[in-house]
Amino acid sequence: MRRQSRCIIMASLASLLGACSILPKSDPLTVYQLPAAHEVTAAAFSGLSGRSLSVFTPYAGSFLDTDRIAVVPSGNRLSVYEGSRWSDPAPVVFRNRLVRDLRKTADLKAVGNERESLLADYQLRGDLVDFQVEYRNEQPTALIAFEASLVNGQSGRVIASRHFSVAEPVDGRQVPEVVQAFGRAAGRINHDIIQWVYRVAGK
Template sequence: MTRQTLRILMSSLVLFLGGCSILPQSDPLTVYQLPAVSGATASAISGLSTKSLTVFAPYANSFLDTGRIAVIPSGNQLSVYEGSRWSDAVPRVFRDRLIQDFRRFTDLKAVGSEGDNLLASYQLRGDLGAFQVEYRDGQPTAVIDFDASLFDGQSGRVIASQRFSVAEPVDGRQVPEVVQAFGRASTRINNDILQWVYRVAGK
């Protein structure tokens, strides 16, 4: 075999290998935002127009502290919806939607996250115990549990603590319908949280 023929064969092999990958192709992910569902808006409240609030991303266990859309199909089995994810890790998705609702439906002077370095009058912290679909009597249901604590932003004193929980049936079995159910559930639980913050902070 001549050197020229060998060079041609080697070049062809490089081109062939360049078009192949030894790594498996991953399935494309559909990324979802947590929707603000039309027709399920929170109630506007007022009374803290001179105050400010920092909302912290809640603590969550390793199963929830990812961007995957979690589901518990039965018993103690933990799973996720394949090919789908939230736009961010679940605790930040929850926090950002809560901040959005505080800004939209209250008269607080300023509302920000822990990264905004806001010298806030109050801090809202908590644990996210559930943000998943559970099958209840065969019905897929979006479940959100949040253990909240409101702190005085200056002294660090705990003003009050409260557990919030909502369950919203999913109208179907597909992921877009699951996402819409989470949107409705988030609106409901956020409205409860907003009302509670105003009630305990106004004392």
């Protein structure tokens, strides 16, 4: 009886090990950072010397608030590029690139994000409306749209608000080419945002 029980246990273990060996393996993910661009230069902006700015992570809907690279291949169908993701959720990727580009201007005393507890003169808040690839006349295009609000850091009063959007064609259909298009789009929209911040805050 004891020998029979031992045989049953061994058979069960063998069965479990066999089942484990045929489980599908998850595909490896390639992680991408947002490429740097050269649209923002320190000489382009001035007038906020001694001031500080805190950039808040923008709100985004559930489709964009992930680290997957979003794509709308047709109509209203939402999807992602398989096997690829951003280094952080898309709103954080957007915020970090904007902070880096703002720091390149060199005229601001300090630039940080909301996690750094910076007692800033100004806060840049907003909604990330678009951060995905869409097909326009069968041409993949990287879209970024941001609803921005510049806020007085002391009183909380909204100084000004504005909608920003850019569309950058993808030179190809592979994920690395998509990532490069996002980098160019981010450089363009950040240039516009920074120019607006300097103009509004410098009044």
